Amino acid sequence: MAQAKIGIIxxxxxxxxxxxxxxxxxxxxxxxxxxxxxxxxxTLEGTRVAFLARHDRNHTLLPSELPFRANIYAMKSLGVEYLISASAVGSLKEEAKPLDMVVPDQFIDRTKDRISTFFGEGIVAHITFGDPVCGALAKVLGDAIASLNLPDVTLHRGGTYICMEGPAFSTKAESFLYRSWGATVIGMTNLTEAKLAREAEIAYATLALVTDYDCWHSDHDSVTVEMVIANLHKNAVNAQKAIQETVRRLSKNPPHSEAHSALKYAILTPLDKVPQATKDKLDLLLQKYS
Incomplete structure (x- = not known):
């Protein structure tokens, strides 16, 4: 199968x-x-990359319906070592305005209906996840965005992404609660990807694209579907420029990432005690340590 070291969701x-x-x-x-x-x-900037539309190219999948494990496993099977994940988000801070780009360095999990690990069925692993984003990849992404001087876009390096279950958006009480926690943006997908990417030893970073303010904001009630769709389109154009420049930089100087050895001390079950069916299922992740 064809290979690509850089993946894009x-x-x-x-x-x-x-x-x-x-x-x-x-x-x-x-x-x-x-x-x-x-x-x-x-091929992007002379480098082979793998691109996946998270919700299907026709947007047919709810956040809770996404096959997260299959998506990350597929990237791993193609040889992806660096994964850039673009995501539409709502803003929880005044300074993170619509059309801005945020490269979060933290997540808070508010999901409840998702499987967010490859392990189980006779094998136990506990990855460290204190720093859920690869700092080295996030820096390359942030530097790439900064170099573009995109009009109407302010870059925010760092920040906390609240990952909610959806598909409904927050209540105002929830939105104000998340603001009290100091969160920056809110979305429905990226934390689950980040956990699985870490287990797959893939460096992961999020490009969070602000479409509007969450419902805490006084202007939120005046936001129309047309305005959000227009911002989505503008964000998509800007995101492609940012990703293209990031790929150019990554291909020239791929950084060392601690994520690439995330399982080294994480697997607690002796592999000779793991059921063969489970070992076969997870061979792509375990072969390095077998």
Missing amino acids: GGSGLYKMEALKDVEEVQIDTPFGSPSDAVILG
């Missing part, structure tokens, strides 16, 4: 990468089912 509004050349679609079957869509392999 596109969220709401970012269903394809216009700049990709020499494109081929790859259907990947995983032990965890099929990914959200075919993975698009293509």
Whole structure:
């Protein structure tokens, strides 16, 4: 199977990468089912990358319906070592305005209906997750954005992403609670990806694209669907520029990431005690330590 060291997951509004050349679609079957869509392999800035539309290219999947494990496993099977995940978010801070870009360094989990580990079925692993984003990859992403001087876009390095279950948005009481926690943005997908990417030993960073203020803000009631859709389209254009520049920098100087050895001390079960069916299922993750 064709390989790509850099993976891109596109969220709401970012269903394809216009700049990709020499494109081929790859259907990947995983032990965890099929990914959200075919993975698009293509060349960006002279580098082969793998692109996946998180919600399917026609946006048919709710956040809670996403095959997170299949998506990350598929990226791992293609040889992805660095994963950039673009995501539409609402802002919980006045200074993070619509069209801004946030590169979070922390998450708070408010999901409840998701499997967020590859392990179980006879094998136990506990990854360290105090720093849930790869700092080295986040720096490359942030530096890339800063270098572009995108109009109407302010870059916010660091911040906390609240990951809620959805699909309904927050109540005002919840929104004010999250603000009291110091959170920066709110979305419905990226924490689950971050956990699984860490277990898969893939460096992971989020490009959070602000579409509007969450419902705490006095202007929120005047926000229309048309305004949000317009911001999604503008964000998608800006995100592609940011990702393209990030890929250019990554391909020239891929950074060391602690994520690449995340399982070294995480697996507690002796591998000779793991059921063979489970070892076969997780071979892609375990072969390095077998």
